[in-house]
Amino acid sequence: MISHKNPYQPIGAELINIIDESPTIKSFVLKPEKPIIFEAGQFVELTVPGCGEAPFTPSSVPSQKDTMEISIMKAGKVTAQLHEIKKGATLGLRGPLGKGYPIDNFCGKEIYIVGGGVGLAPIRSLFLALVERKKDFVSIVCRYGAKTPEDFIYKKTLFGDWQKIDGVQIKLTVDKANGQWKDNVGVVTTILKPDDVKIANAVAVVCGPPIMMKFATLKLLEFGFKPDQIYLSMEKNMSCGIGLCGHCMLGKYYVCKDGPVFTYSQIKDYPKIWD
Amino acid sequence: MEPAFVENLKVLCDAIASEGELYIPKKVNSHYVFKLYTSSDDEPVLNEIRVCTPVKEFLFPIRELAAVFPNEYETQDVKPFAVFGLKDCDLRSIEILDKVFSEDDFKDPFYISHREKMFIISSDCTEPAKSCFCCLFSGKTWPDKGFDLNVSPVECGFLIEVGSDKGKKILNKNKQLFKKATPQLIQQRDENRKKADEILTSQNAEYRLNNPAQKVVESSDGSQLFDIEAAGCVECQACTRVCPTCHCFYLHDTELKNYYGKMKMWDSCMRMSYAAVAGGENPRKILSDRIKHRLMHKFSYYMQRYGIDMCVGCGRCIDAESGTMDIRKLLKQLNGELTK
Ligand SMILES: Cc1cc2nc3c(=O)[nH]c(=O)nc-3n(C[C@H](O)[C@H](O)[C@H](O)COP(=O)(O)OP(=O)(O)OC[C@H]3O[C@@H](n4cnc5c(N)ncnc54)[C@H](O)[C@@H]3O)c2cc1C
Ligand code: SF4
Ligand code: FES
Numbered sequence: 250m251i252s253h254k255n256p257y258q259p260i261g262a263e264l265i266n267i268i269d270e271s272p273t274i275k276s277f278v279l280k281p282e283k284p285i286i287f288e289a290g291q292f293v294e295l296t297v298p299g300c301g302e303a304p305f306t307p308s309s310v311p312s313q314k315d316t317m318e319i320s321i322m323k324a325g326k327v328t329a330q331l332h333e334i335k336k337g338a339t340l341g342l343r344g345p346l347g348k349g350y351p352i353d354n355f356c357g358k359e360i361y362i363v364g365g366g367v368g369l370a371p372i373r374s375l376f377l378a379l380v381e382r383k384k385d386f387v388s389i390v391c392r393y394g395a396k397t398p399e400d401f402i403y404k405k406t407l408f409g410d411w412q413k414i415d416g417v418q419i420k421l422t423v424d425k426a427n428g429q430w431k432d433n434v435g436v437v438t439t440i441l442k443p444d445d446v447k448i449a450n451a452v453a454v455v456c457g458p459p460i461m462m463k464f465a466t467l468k469l470l471e472f473g474f475k476p477d478q479i480y481l482s483m484e485k486n487m488s489c490g491i492g493l494c495g496h497c498m499l500g501k502y503y504v505c506k507d508g509p510v511f512t513y514s515q516i517k518d519y520p521k522i523w524d
Numbered sequence: 525m526e527p528a529f530v531e532n533l534k535v536l537c538d539a540i541a542s543e544g545e546l547y548i549p550k551k552v553n554s555h556y557v558f559k560l561y562t563s564s565d566d567e568p569v570l571n572e573i574r575v576c577t578p579v580k581e582f583l584f585p586i587r588e589l590a591a592v593f594p595n596e597y598e599t600q601d602v603k604p605f606a607v608f609g610l611k612d613c614d615l616r617s618i619e620i621l622d623k624v625f626s627e628d629d630f631k632d633p634f635y636i637s638h639r640e641k642m643f644i645i646s647s648d649c650t651e652p653a654k655s656c657f658c659c660l661f662s663g664k665t666w667p668d669k670g671f672d673l674n675v676s677p678v679e680c681g682f683l684i685e686v687g688s689d690k691g692k693k694i695l696n697k698n699k700q701l702f703k704k705a706t707p708q709l710i711q712q713r714d715e716n717r718k719k720a721d722e723i724l725t726s727q728n729a730e731y732r733l734n735n736p737a738q739k740v741v742e743s744s745d746g747s748q749l750f751d752i753e754a755a756g757c758v759e760c761q762a763c764t765r766v767c768p769t770c771h772c773f774y775l776h777d778t779e780l781k782n783y784y785g786k787m788k789m790w791d792s793c794m795r796m797s798y799a800a801v802a803g804g805e806n807p808r809k810i811l812s813d814r815i816k817h818r819l820m821h822k823f824s825y826y827m828q829r830y831g832i833d834m835c836v837g838c839g840r841c842i843d844a845e846s847g848t849m850d851i852r853k854l855l856k857q858l859n860g861e862l863t864k
Pocket of ligand 3: 503506
């Protein structure tokens, strides 16, 4: 009999560190049994044995091969269980799955990254991959938002080292400020300006909660971005992660297999893409 | 190869059952289910229409172990088995499932291991049910491909047609049981088929669409018809369970005896939280949106990916409904709105 490899079988991954990022988000550093070589924007299915499985996009740079970091917001059953787990536990991983950002197509362009909330997780992976070869791009312009200053993840690097990288420009905003916040207050679309990048030679990458993706995309279109210049990372209910179970359908696409990264032009005509 | 003739089905069943498990139709009240054949059984009945149980149950069980943790789990050896009494619609439903589970870039090893071991004995439909409408979706009352053996009832016996090498082998191995079919019997079979096809065509005349189903569903934006259907739907999900082409599933992690298991279980896109994501967003919170999605998947999305409709017109969903939905009528009404 032909042996067919089992795509539902996770491999073991040891949880070697846990980092508190914000009141609701923790980063988990995993060491898989065998390295999982992924591209920025691809995702993995993480199993909490006996409890459940959920999709997450690694937030670590793809060139870091032995360990993988995943930043997880507490949102329901599986993620709540993950937030209780202690270092040393063994979790399950399947992947890499789906299609990530086509970084090679971004060469010679300005990259306009718009992120919000836990959407910064996949963006971190992309950002670090871009920075590794930043000579290939004209500039990397980032606009990130969070509910409050405490809700930003990767605070240390976001408020520090990343801001100092040559060719990188970062602006931040919060929905609600506290005492020390000196920066912009308002949702992320309030810090998007038509002259942030030269649109004719730019691509935009948007990742965050659906409502934020929707309004950011509308704003970008208003500025003159074409639908095929806007890359979105879509979140849909998923189970198998390999285009079989039907859960993640967005029109004719399986988000898990044909995405999760899509250009807006691919999906704009389907109903309720933001819900 | 010319068809063979056999006087009764029992000898054929005995020959096939000597190679592995054989499932045959059994009538329960007004419909058929499958049962395991044993040599002490009486002469099997030939089902005049499809068995109620969708054939997917043999290839993709309602619930099966798909992975264990921390140890690795691969497909288990499936023993050869045979299913008797499948119809053209069933064979076409297998073709639809094959495209998803064994011909696309990710393969489902569990499906494939069952599929490779299944021996298919199909048969002609002699009395199409009122709910049958395969003729509207390029089906007919008798199969011409996708089987190992096909059985057609004729006077005083049955014609057996070979559709594969596996089928040929069985016939050759049991040569002594079969006679050559006479031209008269073949002609009789063809007449029977024509008669059944005519019944089917005439009972479905009123449902024929003058646009491709794909265009009909793709043009249905804003139609009130989905809301009207939703009002008569009790959300029993029977339509998707009994449908031989619906194949949604989910992976359920659970603790088994002394290990962790990932179960692959049937799911239904009619279920309210089927598409809900954490945080409560749900693109199909509203029932009419779920009914529409089911139609879009069948006649638009699947068509765009694989080039055929994901409905074989078997009518099982019409019979199974606790509510009032009839997919033929809905398509016809949508077609009417399009033509207006
Ligand atoms: C491509 C993609 C990338 C993502 N990346 C990130 C990321 O980087 N960080 C982040 O925080 N979030 C990310 N998300 C969102 C994240 O997947 C959800 O927050 C997560 O699925 C919520 O799961 P939950 O169980 O906590 O929530 P619930 O609302 O309880 O979720 C229920 C879901 O959990 C699963 N589930 C529940 N019980 C079981 C069980 N017994 N067996 C198997 N499955 C079960 C089912 O899929 C069910 O649909 C991503 C989503 C997608 C689609
Ligand atoms: S949708 Fe209804 S008629 Fe079509 S294949 Fe499924 S059960 Fe049969
Ligand atoms: S998650 Fe199963 S098809 Fe996409």
